[in-house]
Structure formats: structure tokens, C-alpha cells
Amino acid sequence: MADETFEEAIADLESGRSKAGEQEVPAGDQADAGSHPTVAALRAEFGDAVLHHAVMAGDERVVRVSRDRAVAILRWLKDDPAQEYDFLADVTAVDWGGGRPLDLVYQLWSIPHRRALRVKVSVPLDDPVADTVSGLWKTANWLEREVWDMFGIRFRGHPDLRRILMPEGYAEGHPLRKDFPLRGRFSRAEQTRRILATPVAETYSEQELAVAEEVRSHHRGSAGSEASE
Amino acid sequence: MSTKTVEYLVTRSPELNAEGVPVHAEFPLGVEPELHAEHMLINIGPQHPATHGVLRLVLELDGETVISCTPHIGYLHSSFEKLGEYRTWNQIIPLTDRMDYLAPLIYNCAYAMAVEKLMGIEVTERCRIVRVICMELDRIFSHLLWLGTTAIDIGAFTVFLWTFQERERIYSLHEALTGARITTSATRIGGMMADLPVGWIEALRNFVETLPRTIDETETLLTNNQIWIGRNRDVGVIGPEEAINCGLSGPNLRASGVEYDIRRDRPYYDYETYDFDVVVGEHGDCYDRYLVRIEEMRQSLRILDQAIERVPEGPINVADPRVILPGKTDAMTDMESMIHHFKVVMEGVKAEPGESWFSVESSKGELGMYVVSDGGSKPVRWRVRGPSFINLSALPHMVVGRLLSDVIAVNASLDIVLGEIDR
Amino acid sequence: MGVSLPTAGSGEASFLTTRLDYVVNWARRSSLWPMPFGTACCAIEMMAAAATKFDIARFGMERMSFSPRQADLLICAGRVPYKMAPVLRRIWDQMPQPKWSVSMGACASSGGVFDVYSMVQGIDTIIPVDVYVPGCPPRPEGLIYGILMLQEKIKGESLKNPALREEDPARTGLANLPAATVDEVARPYGNSTKQNRVSGLVDTAALTRPSDREP
Numbered sequence: 021m022a023d024e025t026f027e028e029a030i031a032d033l034e035s036g037r038s039k040a041g042e043q044e045v046p047a048g049d050q051a052d053a054g055s056h057p058t059v060a061a062l063r064a065e066f067g068d069a070v071l072h073h074a075v076m077a078g079d080e081r082v083v084r085v086s087r088d089r090a091v092a093i094l095r096w097l098k099d100d101p102a103q104e105y106d107f108l109a110d111v112t113a114v115d116w117g118g119g120r121p122l123d124l125v126y127q128l129w130s131i132p133h134r135r136a137l138r139v140k141v142s143v144p145l146d147d148p149v150a151d152t153v154s155g156l157w158k159t160a161n162w163l164e165r166e167v168w169d170m171f172g173i174r175f176r177g178h179p180d181l182r183r184i185l186m187p188e189g190y191a192e193g194h195p196l197r198k199d200f201p202l203r204g205r206f207s208r209a210e211q212t213r214r215i216l217a218t219p220v221a222e223t224y225s226e227q228e229l230a231v232a233e234e235v236r237s238h239h240r241g242s243a244g245s246e247a248s249e
Numbered sequence: 250m251s252t253k254t255v256e257y258l259v260t261r262s263p264e265l266n267a268e269g270v271p272v273h274a275e276f277p278l279g280v281e282p283e284l285h286a287e288h289m290l291i292n293i294g295p296q297h298p299a300t301h302g303v304l305r306l307v308l309e310l311d312g313e314t315v316i317s318c319t320p321h322i323g324y325l326h327s328s329f330e331k332l333g334e335y336r337t338w339n340q341i342i343p344l345t346d347r348m349d350y351l352a353p354l355i356y357n358c359a360y361a362m363a364v365e366k367l368m369g370i371e372v373t374e375r376c377r378i379v380r381v382i383c384m385e386l387d388r389i390f391s392h393l394l395w396l397g398t399t400a401i402d403i404g405a406f407t408v409f410l411w412t413f414q415e416r417e418r419i420y421s422l423h424e425a426l427t428g429a430r431i432t433t434s435a436t437r438i439g440g441m442m443a444d445l446p447v448g449w450i451e452a453l454r455n456f457v458e459t460l461p462r463t464i465d466e467t468e469t470l471l472t473n474n475q476i477w478i479g480r481n482r483d484v485g486v487i488g489p490e491e492a493i494n495c496g497l498s499g500p501n502l503r504a505s506g507v508e509y510d511i512r513r514d515r516p517y518y519d520y521e522t523y524d525f526d527v528v529v530g531e532h533g534d535c536y537d538r539y540l541v542r543i544e545e546m547r548q549s550l551r552i553l554d555q556a557i558e559r560v561p562e563g564p565i566n567v568a569d570p571r572v573i574l575p576g577k578t579d580a581m582t583d584m585e586s587m588i589h590h591f592k593v594v595m596e597g598v599k600a601e602p603g604e605s606w607f608s609v610e611s612s613k614g615e616l617g618m619y620v621v622s623d624g625g626s627k628p629v630r631w632r633v634r635g636p637s638f639i640n641l642s643a644l645p646h647m648v649v650g651r652l653l654s655d656v657i658a659v660n661a662s663l664d665i666v667l668g669e670i671d672r
Numbered sequence: 673m674g675v676s677l678p679t680a681g682s683g684e685a686s687f688l689t690t691r692l693d694y695v696v697n698w699a700r701r702s703s704l705w706p707m708p709f710g711t712a713c714c715a716i717e718m719m720a721a722a723a724t725k726f727d728i729a730r731f732g733m734e735r736m737s738f739s740p741r742q743a744d745l746l747i748c749a750g751r752v753p754y755k756m757a758p759v760l761r762r763i764w765d766q767m768p769q770p771k772w773s774v775s776m777g778a779c780a781s782s783g784g785v786f787d788v789y790s791m792v793q794g795i796d797t798i799i800p801v802d803v804y805v806p807g808c809p810p811r812p813e814g815l816i817y818g819i820l821m822l823q824e825k826i827k828g829e830s831l832k833n834p835a836l837r838e839e840d841p842a843r844t845g846l847a848n849l850p851a852a853t854v855d856e857v858a859r860p861y862g863n864s865t866k867q868n869r870v871s872g873l874v875d876t877a878a879l880t881r882p883s884d885r886e887p
Contacts, residue, residue: 077366077605106493107509109608110634114621117629127606127617127634131493131507134514138606159496162642170330185323185671186790187755195789196331204789208858209851211789212797215754216761216847224307225319231290231309238287295759296709298738303711303756324756325711328788343785350713394716413723420720430720431713431809668712671753 056081058103058137065100066093082138090124090141091151097128097137098156105130105137108153111163113143113171117198122171124150143173152178170196180225187215188222288316293656295324301398302667304641306656313652318645322638325671333631337597338364338438341631346432348633349669352391353433354383354423355611361436362517363607363618368438368600370572375563376440377518382453382556383426383435384609385549389460390419391612391664392546396467399539399661403480408467415463418456425449438598439573440566450557457553464546472540481535485647485659488533495643498636499614500541501663505533511610525552535662542664572598597626613637613664635669693830700744700770701826702732704819707743709763711750714777714809718749721812731819740766745822746799747815751779753790757798758845764799765844769837772802772826774818777809783858784808793858797849 059073059081070093072084085093097105105128114123126139143150152175154160164175165184172194175181183190191214192205204211221229294305303324309316329348333341345360346353358380365372372380397412420430425446427433435442471477487497492505502509510527512520528544530537566573574593579586600622609616614636621630640663648656706728710718721728722736737743740763752760764773775795778784781804783793792798802825805818829836847854 076603078369080604080606082604107498108496109615110606110617110619110632112619112630112632112634114630116623125619127619129608131509131514136515136606157496158491158494158646159639159642162638166638183323185326187323192789195328200331200789202331202335202788203860207855208793208797209854211754212757212792212847212854213851215757216798216845218758223321227317228290228307228309228319231288235287235290295756296763298708298736302715303759324753324759325751326753326755326790327712327751327786328790332786332788347713347785350716410724413720414725417720417723417725430811431716 056135056137058097058135059083061100061102062093062097065096069093076138080136080138082140084140084142087141087143087150090139091153091156094126094128094139094153095156097139103130104132105135107131108157108159108163109136111153111160111167113167113173113196115171115196115198119145121145122148122173124167124173126153148173149176150174151176154178170194172197182225187218189214189218286311295321301661301665302670304660304665304667304670306644306660308653308656310653313654315648315651315653315656318648318656320641320644322641322667322670325667327668327672329672330631330633333628335627337626338600338628339598341628342436343432343434346434347668348635348672349391349611349613349616349637349666350431351394351666352387352612353431354387354435355391355609355616357433357436358384359607359609359611359616359618361438362609363605363620364438364600366607367603367605367620367622368572368598370439370567370569372440372567373564375561376565376567378556378560379441379445379565380436381518381520381523382553382560385552385556386419386422386453388549388612389546389553390416392542392549393419395542395612395661395664399664400471402657402661403477405470405477408470411463411467415460422449422452422456425452437566437573439569440564444565445560450560453553454557457550457557460550461547464543468543472543477539478536480654480658481539481662483532484535484651484655485662486532486534487643487647491646492533492643495646496639497614497643498639499610499612499664500528500538500545501614501640501643503528504530504537504541506531511608511615515608517607517609523552523555525549535658538662538664599624599626600628608634611636613666613669614640633669633672635672637663637665637667638670638672641665641670689830689832693832696831697827697829701823704731704733704745704772704823705735705737705743706733706745706747707737707740707763707767709746709748709750709760711748711752711756712779714749714780714807717809717812718747718776718815721815726812726816728816728819731816731823733819740764741768743767744771746771746773747776748773748780748795748799748801749776749809749815751777751784751786752792752795752798754792755790757792760795761798761845761847769839772822773799774803774805774815774822775801776805776807776815776818778806779808781806787860797847797854797857799848 062083063070066089069086069089070083071086074082076082097103107129108126109129110125110127112125114125116123122143122145124141124143128137128139129135141150150173152160152164154164155177161179162184164178165181167173168175168181169183169185182188186195193200206214224232289310291308291310292305293308295303305321305324307319307321327347329344333344336344342357342360345356349356393412393416397409400408423433424430426449427435427442487495487505489505489507492502493507497505498509506529508527508529513527525548528541528548530541570589572593574580574590575586580590581587602622602624604619604621606617606619615634616636617634619630619632619634620628623629644660644663647659708715708718720726746764746767748760775781779786779791780795783791785808787793795801803818803822805814807814849857
């Protein structure tokens with residue numbers, strides 16, 4: 021019986037219905053406005069793109085939004101003068117396992133208004149794509165690279181979506197997924213062999229190699245011209 | 250032979266343009282023969298004395314001027330977050346020491362606070378004040394190391410020895426409290442691993458009273474030293490809007506003039522009742538970051554002074570049987586206590602389904618701990634928002650257009666620790 | 673005078689070669705130039721060992737050499753992930769003979785608490801190690817003890833033994849141990865065998881490999 025409660029709790033969390041661990045926040049602007057003005061304004065502005073609102077751990081506001089309007093919502097949250105969430109504290113993801121969609125989590129803080137907000141976006145496993153917010157906050161650049169590296173969520177529009185923590189040619193997958201075993205997919209000997217056999221050029225990014233290539237080609241050119249003299 | 254006009258970026262007092270980005274004054278230095286010079290690609294690290302750990306910087310240089318700087322990280326990736334999913338709530342605490350090994354008590358406390366928020370546990374008054382003492386002590390601990398290593402990067406070796414001598418005294422305090430010098434693992438869910446040993450407060454009081462002299466001596470060596478000023482003033486400038494947008498936090502952000510300190514804006518553990526100043530700089534250069542940290546050490550000493558006076562008698566652990574083990578005498582004599590002990594140890598502490606984000610002002614910036622639980626004894630997700638990860642991502646914005654040696658100075662002034670970056 | 677000097681490589685110790693060994697080993701062990709390959713927490717304890725309270729300069733290690741070309745001793749202090757392994761191997765290959773290495777800490781010696789996908793389970797799979805210093809982190813006194821142990825080891829070396837300073841150039845950049853041995857030393861043991869998710873009652877469908885559990 022305990023199984024059912026937990027299964028239900030997870031199912032409800034992912035589908036957006038509030039459940040155990042959250043406090044029910046009554047619908048309606050009045051309940052929201054006094055305690056946290058953002059949620060009421062957000063609902064007024066974006067209507068049904070705001071799927072769900074909950075209060076976690078006593079005082080943390082969590083808003084679940086639809087994936088296709090997530091960037092518009094985040095942009096509004098950043099730019100609207102009454103909201104001004106100018107500090108993006110974190111971008112991360114949660115894998116619940118068992119084929120459930122990933123949760124992409126944005127943690128926001130407004131320095132002028134001293135308010136926090138968590139925005140969640142559900143990302144299905146069969147289409148792990150989201151839009152980048154690195155145009156809004158420069159912080160998101162590396163944070164989204166880490167989400168790509170660890171979870172495999174691809175960010176459309178990201179200027180430089182490469183692995184950041186794992187080596188560039190890492191072939192075992194995306195480590196923080198629940199179906200990724202703790203010790204990795206290959207044996208230790210194989211992991212050792214692969215990493216020591218990595219060519220040095222693979223540790224540089226494309227732009228860096230382009231600079232090195234430019235230098236090399238210039239030297240080749242000048243050597244040729246000197247030889248001909 | 251053709252000639253070209255060479256321009257250099259020179260800053261005296263940078264103005265900020267509309268976006269809050271510093272505008273460097275450019276002026277031509279004259280004409281030089283046109284030498285075909287291509288850019289150089291050099292690699293600093295990951296094994297390098299001045300990168301503060303296994304950081305790799307790939308710089309594209311035009312002579313000595315930095316055209317682009319790309320940090321490569323991941324050379325210390327120890328997958329703490331994945332490992333945390335396989336450990337019970339209390340077993341994660343030793344992992345938190347090893348992320349920011351320069352201020353382990355702050356991480357221990359921040360993690361315990363996040364899980365206690367998730368579980369709705371209120372720790373005792375004594376525990377709260379002891380944790381404030383631990384966090385402020387480790388803030389000083391971390392800043393002392395930063396001071397020593399930054400000075401040695403710029404070339405001042407003596408400061409390194411002095412700060413390490415002071416740190417040895419904090420090591421002794423750590424060791425008396427927990428048994429370990431660095432990897433303290435001092436907190437537990439619901440309290441601390443052990444109460445303060447007899448005489449610890451007196452030793453701490455002695456430390457607090459004598460440290461200011463060392464800080465003063467160090468300041469006489471550095472603060473008005475023309476070499477120090479020349480290497481640090483107007484180097485690595487970042488304006489306030491750009492700093493916020495880049496996600497800088499802690500002394501780095503405050504040195505740019507942004508008054509954001511979590512101890513004041515989102516206070517925890519009665520920080521609003523302590524009398525201390527939030528130290529804010531002005532120019533956002535390395536020199537201001539240095540001044541901010543020095544002053545922060547003094548403010549931490551002020552907080553420690555007040556906290557030492559406030560430590561009450563009473564239990565250090567909350568009397569909550571869900572999380573705290575019974576006393577050993579009880580466990581050995583009373584059946585119920587023994588069963589309770591067995592359950593807590595074998596099954597682990599269980600948390601209700603839910604999640605919690607807890608931010609703490611660590612020595613490096615905003616340390617965020619995000620814990621997600623599905624009702625079991627191990628987390629579904631344990632995310633650490635390490636401030637150094639994001640502080641480092643702002644490095645390229647600060648060094649483009651500067652000279653190579655400025656890269657080292659700026660990198661040092663950011664106060665990064667690779668354990669927290671790579672996790 | 674009728675004393676026949678032993679020819680090089682003859683393998684016989686004699687009065688002169690043992691005296692030479694003594695002098696050479698004394699010079700080598702008393703002036704080791706360490707190359708601190710510090711990655712994590714152990715690096716801080718190594719720095720503390722170099723600072724005033726513990727001071728490895730007493731033992732001849734005054735000058736830390738950050739260039740491997742001028743170093744004798746590689747002190748690997750801290751955990752080494754696979755991404756760092758080629759760097760470690762390359763630094764080791766760049767050091768000229770005679771060279772020694774100290775694996776400082778549990779993570780460098782065996783992987784430590786990190787039996788995970790990204791961590792090298794002991795740097796002896798990558799480079800040959802002379803002394804292992806356990807601890808997490810070892811106290812500076814522990815590191816000093818390890819260094820003194822290495823100095824004893826050097827004292828017992830002999831120039832007549834070519835195997836000590838032998839290095840196969842074909843093995844640059846390759847792992848130190850053969851593949852089967854790497855798997856053998858890195859296989860899960862102790863508590864590692866019981867690492868699985870038991871949080872709540874959610875089935876996370878984690879892949880298990882047969883070698884993950886010991887009977």
C-alpha cells in the first residue's frame with residue numbers, strides 16, 4: 021500500500037497536480053497575490069502556459085510551465101519591472117527514472133525585490149530538447165552545457181553546446197540519467213584504454229583548432245615561399 | 250615596407266557604457282612596421298602552479314594581449330551528484346567536505362540545512378549558533394588560503410607562509426571539533442556529529458582575538474604596495490549589470506558594487522540579529538575584490554565575537570527520533586532505543602517526498618543545495634550549485650583585451666576551487 | 673696494484689661500486705625535487721606540509737619543481753579522474769630518470785570513496801608508484817612519513833641494477849598495468865558491491881552489471 025502512495029506522488033508531481041510534500045495553494049489571484057506577487061501576475065500574463073503552482077518545503081514557490089513558452093515566460097520574468105528576476109541562480113535537471121520525463125529546473129532570484137522562484141519544464145525522454153536562455157542570462161551558457169553533458173537535454177540556440185565535465189569524446193552516455201550505472205558502461209580497463217588513446221586534438225574545441233590551423237598554414241605558406249626564393 | 254598604427258587598450262578609470270560593460274580607453278601608441286603576426290594558441294594547465302587546481306585555460310594571444318580565453322574544466326569531475334543518489338542522507342555529509350575542501354564546514358552546514366528544510370526539522374538553538382560559528386570560521390579559513398595563494402601568484406611568498414600559519418590554528422580547531430583537519434563532516438541531519446569539546450570556545454576566542462594582528466600585518470605588506478596595486482588595480486574589471494547577468498556571487502559580485510549578501514537578503518539562523526556590515530566594493534577590479542575579502546574576514550570576526558557570547562547550554566541535537574540516534578547508554582540498555590537505533594542506522598533517515606533549495610553565503614559566493622526526495626532514505630537528486638562554477642564562467646569576460654599576466658591575477662582574484670566547479 | 677675493477681654490468685658489487693651507490697643515493701634522496709601534482713584536498717595538505725609548521729624543506733625538498741623536466745619526484749595528491757589521466761601519464765613521461773612517485777591519499781592510491789564512472793581507481797594503473805600514502809587526506813606528518821619511506825627505498829637502490837631506471841619508450845602514453853590487471857585491481861569490493869538505489873520504492877531501472885555484486 022505504501023507503494024501506491026509513492027507511485028501516486030511521483031505521478032502527480034510529474035503531471036502537475038499538487039500532492040504530498042506540497043501545500044495546496046487555492047486557485048485564484050487573491051490567495052497568490054498577497055504572498056507572492058509573481059505567480060498571480062504570471063498567470064494573468066500567460067494564462068494556461070502556467071501549468072501548475074505549488075509551495076514546497078514551507079515557503080518555496082515552484083511554477084511548472086509548458087515547454088514551448090518557457091523562454092517567453094523566463095524573458096518576461098527577467099524583464100518585467102515588477103518581477104525583475106535578474107539573477108539566474110541555477111539551471112539543472114532531475115531524472116525520476118522509469119521512463120518518466122525529465123524535469124528541467126530554473127532557480128531564479130530577484131535582487132531588487134528579494135524574491136525567489138523556481139520554474140520547472142517537463143522534457144520528455146523521447147524528445148529531450150529545450151530552448152536556451154543563454155541569451156537572457158550569460159550564466160546559462162555553462163549551466164546548460166552541464167545539463168547537456170549530464171542529462172542529454174539539447175538546447176536549441178545554444179552558442180556552444182559541448183560537453184563540459186566529461187571528456188569530449190565520452191561515449192558512455194549521459195551520466196546523471198537513472199539508467200546510467202554508477203560505474204559507467206565500460207569496464208575499467210576499457211575506460212583507461214580509451215582515455216589514454218584520445219588524440220590531443222580532441223581536447224581542444226573547434227574554434228581553438230581553427231586558430232592553431234591558421235598558424236600552421238601560415239608557416240607552411242611562408243616556408244614554401246622561402247624555399248622558392 | 251608597410252606600416253600600421255598600433256592601438257593598445259589602456260584603462261585608468263573605466264567608465265561603463267549603457268549595458269554596464271566597462272569601456273576601455275584606447276589610444277594609439279604610434280606606428281610600427283607591418284609584421285605579419287598571427288595569433289598564438291597557448292595552453293595553461295591543467296597541471297600548473299597558478300591555476301588553483303586542475304583548471305585548463307586555452308588562450309588565444311596576439312603577442313601578450315588576450316584575444317580569447319576558454320576555460321576547460323572537468324579534470325576533477327568526481328560525480329558527487331551521482332554518488333549522492335546512492336548514499337543515505339547522512340552518508341552524503343562526508344562527500345560535502347570534499348567538494349569545497351577550503352571551507353568544508355560551510356558545505357557540511359549548507360547540506361544539512363537543506364535537508365532539514367526538506368524534512369521540516371528545526372535544529373536546537375545551540376546547534377544554530379554553533380553552525381554559525383562553523384560557517385564564519387570557515388569563511389575566514391577560505392579567505393586566508395585565498396590570500397596566501399593569490400599573493401604567491403602575484404609573487405609575494407611571505408604572505409603565503411603567514412596565512413598558512415594562521416590556518417594551522419584553524420586546523421587545530423577543526424581537529425578538536427571533529428577529529429579531522431580538512432574533511433570535517435561535522436554536521437548530521439538534525440544536529441552535529443558531536444558537541445563542542447571542553448575548551449574549544451576558549452581556543453576559538455583566543456584565535457579571534459589574535460587573528461586581526463596577522464591581517465593587519467598582511468595589509469601593511471600588500472594594501473598600499475605599489476606592485477600589488479599595479480598588478481591588481483583596474484585589472485579584470487566587471488560592471489555590476491554584467492556581473493549579475495554572468496551570475497557572479499559573493500565577494501566577486503559585491504566588489505562590483507552590487508549589495509547582495511544572502512546573510513542579509515535571505516537570512517538563515519538569525520543572521521539578521523547579528524551586527525555586521527555587508528562589504529561592497531566600487532570598481533569591480535581585482536584590487537576591490539582583495540579589499541572586500543580582507544574586510545569580510547574582519548566582519549566574520551565580528552560575527553564570531555557575538556556568536557561566542559551567545560552559545561547557550563542545551564542539547565546540540567534535536568530530539569527527533571526520526572533522525573537522531575539515541576544515546577549509547579540508552580541503546581545498550583533499553584529495548585525500544587535499541588530498535589530505534591537499528592532502524593535509523595539500517596534503513597537510514599527517511600524524508601517525505603518533496604524538494605528544497607537552500608542558499609547559503611559561502612566564502613566563494615551563493616552556494617545552493619537542491620535536494621529532491623521521493624520518500625526514501627536516499628535522494629532522487631542532489632544538486633550543488635557551486636559558486637565557483639559560475640564565477641569561473643565569467644573569467645573570459647574579464648580578461649579579453651588584457652595581458653597574459655593579468656589572466657593569472659584575475660583567476661586568482663575570483664577565488665575558485667576546482668572541487669566545487671567539477672563536482 | 674692488482675685490484676681488478678669490475679666491468680660495467682657485471683652485476684657484482686664491490687667496494688667501489690657500493691661506495692658509489694652510497695654517495696649517489698645520498699645525493700638523490702637528500703635533494704629530491706618534488707613535482708606537486710595536486711588536484712584536490714590532498715593538495716592542500718601537501719601545501720600545509722610545505723608550509724612552516726611541517727616543512728618538508730627539512731628533508732631536502734625545498735624547491736618545488738612545477739616543470740616535470742626538472743623534477744625527481746611526482747607527488748600525486750588528490751583524486752584523478754579519467755579526463756586527467758592522460759595528463760598524468762604525459763607529465764610522468766616527461767620526467768627524466770631517475771624519478772619516483774608518491775601516491776598521496778586514498779583517491780590516488782585506489783580511487784578512495786569515488787568508485788564511480790569518472791574516477792581512476794588508483795594511479796598505479798596509469799603510472800608506476802613507489803610509495804602509497806593512505807589517508808583522506810593524510811596528515812602532513814603522514815606525507816612526510818611516506819617521503820622518508822621513499823628515501824629509505826632510494827637508499828637501498830644500486831646503480832648496478834638497470835631494471836630500476838629502465839623505461840620502455842614504446843610505452844609512453846600507455847597505461848602502466850595491463851588490461852586484465854586494471855580490471856582486477858579496480859573491481860568492486862566491500863561496500864561498493866552494495867551500491868544500488870533503495871530510496872523509496874521507486875524502481876529506477878538502473879542497469880546492473882554482474883560484476884557489481886559480490887556473492
